[in-house]
Amino acid sequence: MHPQNNVWRPWRAALLAAAAGLVLAACGGSDSGGGSASIRLVNLTSSNASFDLVTVDDDDDEHELASTIAADAASERSGVAAGERSYQLRRAGNDTAVVTSSWSLTAGLTYTAIAYGAEGSLKMAMLEEDEDEPDSGKARLRVYNTSSDAGALDLYLTDAGADTDLDDAAITTTVGAASSTGFVTLSPGTRRLRLTASGDNADLRLDLPEITLAAGDITTLIVTAGPGGVLVHAATLQQAGGLVAYKNSSARVRVAAGVADNAAVLASVGGQAVGGSQRAPSVGSYRLVTAGDGLALQTTVNGVALDAQTVALKAGGDYTLVVHGSPAAAAAALLTDDNRLPTASTKAKLRLVNALVGLDNGLTLSLNYSALAIDVLSGAGSDYATTTSATDVPLEVTSPLSSTALFSITEADITGYGVYTVFMLGSGSSPYGTLRKDR
Secondary structure, three states, rough: OOOOOOOHHHHHHHHHHHHHHHHOOOOOOOOOOOOEEEEHHHHEEEEOOOOEEEOOOOOOOEEEEEEEOOOOOOOOOOEEOOEEEEEEEEOOOOEEEEEEEEEEEEEEEEEEEEEEOOOOEEEEEEEEOOOOOOOOOOEEEEEOOOOOOOOOOOEEEEEEOOOOHHHHOOOOEOOOOOOOOOOEEEEEEEEEEEEEEEEEOOOOOOOOEEEEEEOEEEEEEEEEEEOOOOOEEEEEEEEEEEEEOOOOOOOEEEEEEOOOOEEEEEEEOOOOOEEEEEEOEEEEOEEEEOEEEEEEEEEEOEEEEEOOOOOOOOEOOEEEEEEOOOHOOOOOEEEEOOOOOOOOOOOOEEEEEEEEEOOOOOOEEEEEEEEEEEEEEOOOOOOEEEOOEEEEEEEEEEEOOOOOOEEEEEEEEEOOEEEEEEEEEOOEEEEEEEEEEOO
């Protein structure tokens, strides 16, 4: 059921204007002339690096506005001359910019530069903070979704400590990818906050048991992507205060049962089931489990337990547990999935996971006669290859030990912004292949 946005509805008409004011476009706005603005840096990147914020004038004079700001931290405010100028995000102590943006700031206003994104795809946005004080005894809240990977999200606020059905949530709204809602006025208090995929409240992306809004607070809830690209983290930023980061406590795990002879596979991580009694060859759905280090991985094949393992699951990560081999000599391997979307609408990501038994050589994945993955051994997955989206093109998985393709699709459709995995399951004498669209 799609949320009704009953509390946010009065702000719906202003949504586009609010989003435009939240993230100032590069070189946007008019020249504000003399005077100064106030700015701070918030580091919500997932790179675990510290950053500096530097402004560069037309004559190349540099002014450091924030220094050595660690992950999930905010700097003190600094004054900066109003008007249009270039802002650089740099690794602490480094003179090279990793992100450069141009913004026009208005004299007398306060701003926050938000650094976010993963290593290799860092971004920066400018948040204007000039919201009027709420009515006495009230709080104000807006949501800014920085995560293009997670897509549009539905937000639900319910009573803290209660397992309220999301269909019965009294406070709901939808926020698109890389956009924001307007501010809404709320009664202060502690609530449970849940974020789901837009239009599907069974697809839970974040569950915060308690988030507190005090009277007088003017809060921006900033949503950031987890490492898997689907689950998200969040942080609350007070207009006249600090930053509080909330990390997702969960990861997602699925089982690829590739054991020969239709064996039954059962698995759990940290005591939480990640697949029912799954019959090979098959690929299960992702299931939420508690993230952490040193988690017990328990796997059985036809009721016989495999050797015990411990694994680490990053908060917000996605994983595939590959169970492969013969029923009498099966093994389990945990692969890290990257379900972040490609950076362009004309691109797709594709990889090969090999869970075949009985073929000693690695497998090759080809799309439209071009090899995307080579020599992928049993129990392993290839790196993700970025390819141009295509329609009705041949897809094949081959082995040097076979004169014919082990798996082929004559007219495969690989759509833009798609993330795909080709799974090879079963045995070399009776291979089973499947193309799974993960995003």
